[in-house]
Amino acid sequence: DTYLNGNYSFDNFIEGDCNRLARSAGFxxxxxxxxxxxxxxxVYGGVGLGKTHLVQAIGNYIRNHYDDKMVTYVSSEKFTNQFINSIKNNKLSDFTDFYMKVDxxxxxxxQxxxxxxxTQDTFFHIFNHLxxxxxxxxxxxxxxxRELQGLQDRLLSRFKWGLTADLQTPDFETRIAIIQKKLQSEGINIEYDVIEYVAHSVNTNVRELEGVIISLMAQASLTRREIDVELAKNTLKNIVMDEEKEVTIDTIQEIVADYFEINIANLKSKSRKKEDVYPRQLAMYLAKDYTDLPLKSIGYHFGGRDHSTVIHSIQSINDLMTSDPDVEETVQKLRSYFK
Ligand code: ADP
Ligand code: MG
Incomplete structure (x- = not known):
């Protein structure tokens, strides 16, 4: 892992709200x-959110566009091991010379x-030199x-000299785009329903999302089946979702907000706009169904509403479901994400 991996590029790094600043600064x-x-x-962010991909893309871009720039990629673990070995072998100056020569x-x-x-002392000198x-x-x-404990203050203060940008968990649209790109690169065509289902169900990180797609493809070829929602459900059941996993009010809010492409904050807000009220009522309806929370507590999670508002919401969803097949279908679809 001392080298750049040419497979990581800006072209195959999907841009979304979750990574826009980091990506454009990187570019x-x-x-x-x-x-x-x-x-x-x-660039900072949780596991599997694309840190390595993005910084490798920067390195590859520079290597491909400049003949005269020496680019070195190294993991901090490797850097530490090289440092330790160089001391053991009495070659510390070779080690520092190497890093002080890169562009x-x-x-x-x-971390x-x-x-x-x-190792930090040596990195500090290399950093200053470069x-x-x-x-x-x-x-x-x-x-x-600021949360990097165990790092020297003099290093931390230098880290802030330039730009710090974070990578966040990809939003729904970005997850859709990542899945589509991945399938496209594998030359696979599947129904949009399946893509949507996977994007709704896997909202942790990109690595996990890729893992699910790979399992899905493997599952399809093993069983010689089409990739459909049914197969996706089975695959997911086996890998990401713990079947026993309790559905929490947070999960419900997340899934409903994702589904309607609104912010969770809108579910908790005082807004009376139709595009907020309906999802909010639906989320309360599902919360009543899937959690053991008393109505009062459900109301509390939706911006401090009282229990009569929750009752009213559940009632209106019940009414809508009997009068409007679209609502019925939406409820079914949302329910499918919890199983
Ligand atoms: P990290 O270093 O943050 O743990 P990685 O860079 O290893 O994460 O990313 C995990 C996987 O997800 C890699 O296969 C990477 O190519 C992919 N990935 C992450 N972010 C994106 C993105 N925005 N577009 C496409 N693929 C991504
Ligand atoms: Mg990484």
Whole structure:
């Protein structure tokens, strides 16, 4: 993992609200390494959200567009091991010389340097040297710099010299786009229903999303079946979803908000707009059904409404379901995400 992996590019990094700032800062850095104010560029975010992909894409872009720039990618773990070995073998100066000569240093998962004082000392010197020469430094971390415990203050303060941008959990549209891109690259065509189902059901991170798609393809070829919603349900049951898993009010709000493409905040707001009221009533209806919470507590989770509002909501959904087949269908569809 000292090298760049050419498979990671900007082209196959799907852009969405969840990553827009980090992606565009990354692209700016890729085009003008060392010349923007984004130096260092620090990208942080939870596991599987695309940190490695994005910083590798920057490295690859620079390598493909500049003949004269030496780009080095290294994980912090590898960097630490190389450092330790160089001391053991009396080759510390080879180690530092190597890193001080690069034009672009990408160092992944710096949280791993936590508590490793000697490695941090050396990294500090390399950082200063490179930065002074206007060389580009790109880092990732699983949390924001202020939460990086066990890292020296002098390093942390330097991390903030440039730009810090986060990667968030992909929103529904981005998940759809990621699934479509992935299937397209595998040359597979499936119904939109299935894509939508998977996007609704897997809302943790991109790695997990990719894992589900791979299992789905494997499952389809093993059983010689079409990839349909039924197969997706079975596959998901076996991998991500714990069948016994309790449905919580948070999950319900998340799924309903996703489904209607509104913010969870709208479910909890005082808004009386139709496009908020209907999803809110539906979410209350489902909350009554799936959780053991008393009505009062359900009301509390929807912006502090009283129990009579909850009763009224449940009643109106019941009425709508008998009078409007679309509502009935929506409820069925939402229910399918909980099983
Ligand atoms: P991290 O380093 O944050 O743990 P990775 O960069 O390893 O995450 O990403 C996990 C997987 O998800 C990789 O296969 C990566 O290509 C993919 N991925 C992450 N974000 C995106 C995105 N925005 N578009 C396409 N693929 C993505
Ligand atoms: Mg990574």
């Amino acid at each position: 700016a850095v890729a085009q003008r390494p060392g010349l923007t104010s984004f130096n260092p560029l620090m 672009v240093l990408v160092i992944d998962d710096v 791993f340097l936590s508590g490793k004082e000697k 930065h002074q020469l206007g060389k580009q430094i790109i880092m990732t971390s699983d949390r924001p710099p």
